[in-house]
Amino acid sequence: MTGMLKDKTRFVPPPKLPPPTPVVDLGDAEMRMAQDLLFFAYRDFTNVADQVLDELGLGRAHHRALHFIGRNPGITVSSLLAVLRITKQSLARVLNQLVDEGFVGQAPGFEDRRLRLLTLTDKGAALERRLFDAQRDRIAAAYTGAGPAGVQGFRTVMRGIMDRGARDYMDGTGSAEDT
Amino acid sequence: MTGMLKDKTRFVPPPKLPPPTPVVDLGDAEMRMAQDLLFFAYRDFTNVADQVLDELGLGRAHHRALHFIGRNPGITVSSLLAVLRITKQSLARVLNQLVDEGFVGQAPGFEDRRLRLLTLTDKGAALERRLFDAQRDRIAAAYTGAGPAGVQGFRTVMRGIMDRGARDYMDGTGSAEDT
DNA sequence: CGAAATGGGTCAGCATTGTTGACTTAAAAT
DNA sequence: ATTTTAAGTCAACAATGCTGACCCATTTCG
Numbered sequence: 427m428t429g430m431l432k433d434k435t436r437f438v439p440p441p442k443l444p445p446p447t448p449v450v451d452l453g454d455a456e457m458r459m460a461q462d463l464l465f466f467a468y469r470d471f472t473n474v475a476d477q478v479l480d481e482l483g484l485g486r487a488h489h490r491a492l493h494f495i496g497r498n499p500g501i502t503v504s505s506l507l508a509v510l511r512i513t514k515q516s517l518a519r520v521l522n523q524l525v526d527e528g529f530v531g532q533a534p535g536f537e538d539r540r541l542r543l544l545t546l547t548d549k550g551a552a553l554e555r556r557l558f559d560a561q562r563d564r565i566a567a568a569y570t571g572a573g574p575a576g577v578q579g580f581r582t583v584m585r586g587i588m589d590r591g592a593r594d595y596m597d598g599t600g601s602a603e604d605t
Numbered sequence: 606m607t608g609m610l611k612d613k614t615r616f617v618p619p620p621k622l623p624p625p626t627p628v629v630d631l632g633d634a635e636m637r638m639a640q641d642l643l644f645f646a647y648r649d650f651t652n653v654a655d656q657v658l659d660e661l662g663l664g665r666a667h668h669r670a671l672h673f674i675g676r677n678p679g680i681t682v683s684s685l686l687a688v689l690r691i692t693k694q695s696l697a698r699v700l701n702q703l704v705d706e707g708f709v710g711q712a713p714g715f716e717d718r719r720l721r722l723l724t725l726t727d728k729g730a731a732l733e734r735r736l737f738d739a740q741r742d743r744i745a746a747a748y749t750g751a752g753p754a755g756v757q758g759f760r761t762v763m764r765g766i767m768d769r770g771a772r773d774y775m776d777g778t779g780s781a782e783d784t
Numbered sequence: 785c786g787a788a789a790t791g792g793g794t795c796a797g798c799a800t801t802g803t804t805g806a807c808t809t810a811a812a813a814t
Numbered sequence: 815a816t817t818t819t820a821a822g823t824c825a826a827c828a829a830t831g832c833t834g835a836c837c838c839a840t841t842t843c844g
Binding site for chain 2: 490
């Protein structure tokens with residue numbers, strides 16, 4: 427980029443700004459908006475929790491683990507991996523830290539002693555609570571503003587966007603590993 | 606973690622799985638679900654585009670830049686920074702690459718020649734199109750399944766979740782820099 | 785029973801994308 | 815003429831993904 431404005435001699439005509447990427451269907455505009463919605467809502471939603479996490483030297487990945495362990499006490503490592511869809515190594519980093527710092531507890535499975543059943547300790551539950559509370563307000567406000575029918579629509583669309591595997595997980599139907 | 610199942614003598618009772626983090630309000634369950642919805646929908650939505658990007662050796666960050674430049678032809682660097690809310694240095698990496706590879710064009714502002722007005726080249730627009738088309742199907746399907754009222758609810762909730770600054774941007778009202 | 789499969793773990797190294805901090809340059813503004 | 819401002823650059827660091835290559839302890843299966 428060294429000197430984009432350097433050669434003052436050559437006049438570069440300001441581009442005749444094209445229309446925002448020629449809209450083919452009319453529906454396109456709606457879809458583009460959806461991209462924005464997802465980007466901004468996700469970013470700002472996660473940012474809320476990030477602030478709390480920073481204080482503790484933890485990251486988003488830790489939050490995710492806490493969340494899903496909290497929602498699924500006794501979940502195994504491989505199930506957690508299936509839900510998060512990350513690698514064992516990525517999870518290990520985060521999970522070991524959570525265990526070391528006493529946020530997550532573990533116990534071998536009763537029948538199959540290879541399993542490592544994960545739970546939140548009191549400390550972990552408290553943190554998860556705190557993180558949740560921060561995000562909670564946003565959701566609550568947004569839900570209130572949208573009314574019950576709006577919330578229903580929100581859910582339906584979000585479910586429609588995610589993979590079948592994720593949907594199944596949410597239905598409790600899910601081993602989550604299938605697709 | 607070296608030997609969590611190592612001392613076979615000591616019996617570690619399987620934790621009596623506590624209920625999924627004691628639900629205080631009834632509303633809590635709904636809010637927790639929203640966390641899941643955002644996580645899964647966002648992840649799976651972005652993944653669709655990631656596959657295309659991988660082929661070209663580009664990442665999500667590139668997609669974001671392409672998207673917002675495409676939506677806002679002639680946007681300045683600082684406006685783009687305000688929308689994305691990342692640092693100049695982070696953006697530079699990605700943006701320089703896009704310019705070098707001919708996806709993004711630039712021209713100095715007419716009145717204020719310090720400005721660097723960004724646009725998509727044809728090549729850039731084509732790529733953005735391709736990325737969009739991939740995501741488009743998901744949205745289309747989800748929207749169809751939810752009906753017009755559902756879509757309206759989705760929008761309202763998503764807007765409610767994001768920061769005011771993002772909302773303003775979406776309304777076109779926005780300098781996006783204010784909060 | 786012995787071999788294979790499974791759940792889990794570890795070491796090492798790399799890529800992407802975000803961050804700080806410290807400066808430079810060119811063009812506006814005052 | 816000085817100060818702002820828009821943009822860019824170098825350097826280093828952190829969080830989280832990923833791959834590849836192995837190791838252990840159990841459980842299962844032929």
